Amino acid sequence: xxxxxxxxxxxxxxxxxxxxxxxxxxxxxxxxxxxxxxxxxxxxxxxxxxxxxxxxxxxxxxxxxxxxxxxxxxxxxxxxxxxxxxxxxxxxxxxxxxxxxxxxxxxxxxxxxxxxxxxxxxxxxxxxxxxxxxxxxxxxxxxxxxxxxxxxxxxxxxxxxxxxxxxxxxxxxxxxxxxxxxxxxxxxxxxxxxxxxxxxxxxxxxxxxxxxxxxxxxxxxxxxxxxxxxxxxxxxxxxxxxxxx
Amino acid sequence: xxxxxxxxxxxxxxxxxxxxxxxxxxxxxxxxxxxxxxxxxxxxxxxxxxxxxxxxxxxxxxxxxxxxxxxxxxxxxxxxxxxxxxxxxxxxxxxxxxxxxxxxxxxxxx
Numbered sequence: 325x326x327x328x329x330x331x332x333x334x335x336x337x338x339x340x341x342x343x344x345x346x347x348x349x350x351x352x353x354x355x356x357x358x359x360x361x362x363x364x365x366x367x368x369x370x371x372x373x374x375x376x377x378x379x380x381x382x383x384x385x386x387x388x389x390x391x392x393x394x395x396x397x398x399x400x401x402x403x404x405x406x407x408x409x410x411x412x413x414x415x416x417x418x419x420x421x422x423x424x425x426x427x428x429x430x431x432x433x434x435x436x437x438x439x440x441x442x443x444x445x446x447x448x449x450x451x452x453x454x455x456x457x458x459x460x461x462x463x464x465x466x467x468x469x470x471x472x473x474x475x476x477x478x479x480x481x482x483x484x485x486x487x488x489x490x491x492x493x494x495x496x497x498x499x500x501x502x503x504x505x506x507x508x509x510x511x512x513x514x515x516x517x518x519x520x521x522x523x524x525x526x527x528x529x530x531x532x533x534x535x536x537x538x539x540x541x542x543x544x545x546x547x548x549x550x551x552x553x554x555x556x557x558x559x560x561x562x563x564x565x566x567x568x569x
Numbered sequence: 570x571x572x573x574x575x576x577x578x579x580x581x582x583x584x585x586x587x588x589x590x591x592x593x594x595x596x597x598x599x600x601x602x603x604x605x606x607x608x609x610x611x612x613x614x615x616x617x618x619x620x621x622x623x624x625x626x627x628x629x630x631x632x633x634x635x636x637x638x639x640x641x642x643x644x645x646x647x648x649x650x651x652x653x654x655x656x657x658x659x660x661x662x663x664x665x666x667x668x669x670x671x672x673x674x675x676x677x678x679x
Binding site: 347350351352353354355356357358359360361362363364365366367368370371381382383384 | 571572574575576577578579580582583584587588589590595596598599601602605606609623624626627630631645648650651
């Protein structure tokens, strides 16, 4: 190694512990330099442990910045996608909630119409006394039709027979069967609807009350703010009819 | 003996004070340390060959440090800072290995 810079020229090195007490200037300078080196190494090792960008070169910083920009862009795109997905899900949830609410409302309406759920509201109570047993099924059906004309939404007889579209009226051995249920005298018809209209439909001249009186019976109508019908109709699933849509 | 005491004092001072490297010096300190190590290993070799000269050591130490730092500075100004500092470290590393090999041959005869 001819070019190796070997600092130093031949020099008899006198050594000994005595030198420690009387150090020469050059020894002190060498010691200072080596001490400075040790100090610098220690400081640098301590410093390198910290995550710091201050000793990163400009080009590397630019590269770093570029990659961060790219990552940032990618994440922004992701955020947009996810936000769109979230909004879509949110609106579809809202839509399905709306549909659910509407379906529930419709189901309630249909349940009242079909007589599968109880109903309450303003309406009338019509009591027909028929001591001579002159009121037959057609007469009772007439009375029901009068109430339907007047807008009755739910009708029950004697609190046991709910009158719906399929309900039939039948004379049976001096009694009347309504939808298969035997109805005993006196007949008590509860109807939910506009109380005034319903009462008027019964009371008018030549109407139900007069006809009942003609047959030797008596009828009375009471308007009520709150009529509760708990009788339910028998539900029979259609055997032949199928929805067309 | 006195240099060993200096070494110990330097390490202790570094550990006790825990100073942070000034931002301006941060790119140069690692290279300066490698350059100084080169001078120290060279001095150890000269010591082994009984031709150590403290004046030469001091001059080579300081000039090594200054030149290394200057090259890094120059490289930074030219825009090839990282490559040039890598080059400096490689050259100094080769010299350190060569001097260490000479010391090893002298001590172990191998």
